[in-house]
Amino acid sequence: MKVNQFKPWVGEEEYKEIEGCFTENWITEGPKSKEFVKQLLDLTGAKYGVLAPNGTLAIYLALRAIDLKPGDQVLVPDFTFLGSASAVEMAGGVPVFIDVNKENFQLDLDSAEKFINPKTKAIMPVHIYGTMAKMDEVMEFAKKHNLSVVEDAAQAIGVHYKDKHAGTYGDVSIFSFFADKTITTAEGGLVVTNDKKKYEKLLYLRNQGRIERGSFIHPEIGYNFRMTDLQAAVGLVQLGKLDQIIERKNKIKDYYFNRLSKIKEINFFKPFDGADWIPFRVGILVEEAEKLMKYMSENEVEVRTFFYPLHKQPCFKYLKDIIPETLDSKNYPNSIYGYEYGICLPSFPTLSEEELDYVCTVIEKYYE
Numbered sequence: 001m002k003v004n005q006f007k008p009w010v011g012e013e014e015y016k017e018i019e020g021c022f023t024e025n026w027i028t029e030g031p032k033s034k035e036f037v038k039q040l041l042d043l044t045g046a047k048y049g050v051l052a053p054n055g056t057l058a059i060y061l062a063l064r065a066i067d068l069k070p071g072d073q074v075l076v077p078d079f080t081f082l083g084s085a086s087a088v089e090m091a092g093g094v095p096v097f098i099d100v101n102k103e104n105f106q107l108d109l110d111s112a113e114k115f116i117n118p119k120t121k122a123i124m125p126v127h128i129y130g131t132m133a134k135m136d137e138v139m140e141f142a143k144k145h146n147l148s149v150v151e152d153a154a155q156a157i158g159v160h161y162k163d164k165h166a167g168t169y170g171d172v173s174i175f176s177f178f179a180d181k182t183i184t185t186a187e188g189g190l191v192v193t194n195d196k197k198k199y200e201k202l203l204y205l206r207n208q209g210r211i212e213r214g215s216f217i218h219p220e221i222g223y224n225f226r227m228t229d230l231q232a233a234v235g236l237v238q239l240g241k242l243d244q245i246i247e248r249k250n251k252i253k254d255y256y257f258n259r260l261s262k263i264k265e266i267n268f269f270k271p272f273d274g275a276d277w278i279p280f281r282v283g284i285l286v287e288e289a290e291k292l293m294k295y296m297s298e299n300e301v302e303v304r305t306f307f308y309p310l311h312k313q314p315c316f317k318y319l320k321d322i323i324p325e326t327l328d329s330k331n332y333p334n335s336i337y338g339y340e341y342g343i344c345l346p347s348f349p350t351l352s353e354e355e356l357d358y359v360c361t362v363i364e365k366y367y368e
Ligand SMILES: Cc1ncc(COP(=O)(O)O)c(C=O)c1O
Pocket: 054, 055, 056, 057, 080, 081, 083, 084, 126, 152, 154, 155, 176, 177, 178, 187, 188, 189
């Protein structure tokens, strides 16, 4: 048996909804995009939202909306996908890495404190692996240091901390709808804010510096960060399936917990009290991660490591001339631990009972 790391759950229903774009002859951003944004705002409770081509560009837009200036520093967890930090560079800022905690790899504010300086403009909590950072503490920290907050909730649609949806604590926040996210539009993103001025700025930035399409007068500098109704059609169907996706992902997580917690060498990723968890991936932490992953691959189970620490990424070597301490491994023990010990198990909604049983059997055999 071969088990993939991830498969998006798309099919006949999404196909039918896309067909509507052709029968109604509207393929660019239009009625379906408008409805998709409306439903996303209903779900999250955010006041304003705009679509973006993907999560990375959504972060870029969010950073522009908080008026990031060249050279401004943004505190970004060392343990996240590259896009969280490359978008900071794209917006003219400097990503400064902070460590994460060892239980669930959300940002660590004690580490953040060490990097505060007069150039620090913003902090970016990244809600990693489908659960959330302690946003009440992040907001307090941001207030103390006069920082803007940009939540990277790429992996956290549907997730709450203390009854507030991810992305509704910060000044501007983003979600991604890439194929492996909880809901997908193939590629896609959303930027949300509760601030009308920032929303207006986002509208100009994403639509060629104007609010209305069809006009050739552009009051502001802006670009094209639109999505299409073809993608929004997929998103609408996916949103309709969200409850089923959450239920299935949680069943998968419980299955792994029940079977694998009997193996004393395995530790699990654990969310904070008060935070939901819609497992973006089910993560386990083991001492011999590399060996176990090799064994699983040989048995045709596709596994992934956890994120590679950003401070070690070759592309960020240039930071040595700007803020050398952000490349010093001494500052990131937990992020390094995550990479060295973490394994992402297959955990997508259409994973069958037989596949789940097979993945667990392979792991059990390794430890026998
Ligand atoms: C935490 C995080 N931030 C940002 C992104 C970037 O999103 P996208 O792939 O839609 O550009 C991702 C995508 O995997 C992510 O996981």
